[in-house]
Amino acid sequence: MVDIDHRVGIKAPISKVYAALSTVEGVAGWWTKKTTGVSKSGGNIDVRFNSPSGKEIGGMNFEVMGLDPNKKVHWRFRLGPKEWIGTDVIFNLSQIGDYTIVLFSHKNWCEFVECTAHCSMKWATFMLSLKELVETGIGKPSPNDVKIDNWNWTSGASF
């Protein structure tokens, strides 16, 4: 199994970071504007991604496996790129001084593929987007996301 792991520190109360991860409005503020669904345990959330020209280039649907206020958010992907199906995304939160520390993990990839490396970079930019959203009020959700490579401009991109 292959995991992607990132650590980011956000200068804000843990409750603000948790809100950005545990609500549809929050996720729409840092990941993709096209976020819909129900963010409660057992609920499903749909995320869609457009190219800068407005063409849909991909999307996923995940189940909310657990919401532990101010501590942990757990998603499991049910639909999307085949490499993503059955994988888990977990955000673990803790407070250290003025910072809320987010330990992000996208776990249980069957094997390493080039898409894993693309997704690792892309998740890093979205973690910076989460940090900006909570600290300044303005994130960089798709379609305003940071473009990292050629796959971000074509239908070959998973996100």
Place this chain on the structure above:
Amino acid sequence: MVDIDHRVGIKAPISKVYAALSTVEGVAGWWTKKTTGVSKSGGNIDVRFNSPSGKEIGGMNFEVMGLDPNKKVHWRFRLGPKEWIGTDVIFNLSQIGDYTIVLFSHKNWCEFVECTAHCSMKWATFMLSLKELVETGIGKPSPNDVKIDNWNWTSGASF
């Protein structure tokens, strides 16, 4: 063993990207201004990182294991944080249309530690810095690097 893998696409000829990875001046333009040494196979390079206030917060020394022009750069860390010693950083380059694709890998961590997740985020920001350097002429090497968490402000940070 645990690896960090990132994929980035740079809109520039492969020779420009290779130059930014295979010369001391290049590395100083995207990773840290305090880069010294000899970039040839068997040579050693030293990198030092300062906090925004100017205090040194860490550094590493690595051996250049291989330089394959316009294809691959391979480093092995000899001194630095204990988790880094013996690990390898490899940049594999290829051209796809207008893009030079960089497949970055920091390989052979003994085990996953919280520092791995910090370093994964930090390498992602440095890969964006490499992209900016080559595409615009101005990167974000330390001490102008993107700060991602509380460890970037104290002597606890490896980089």
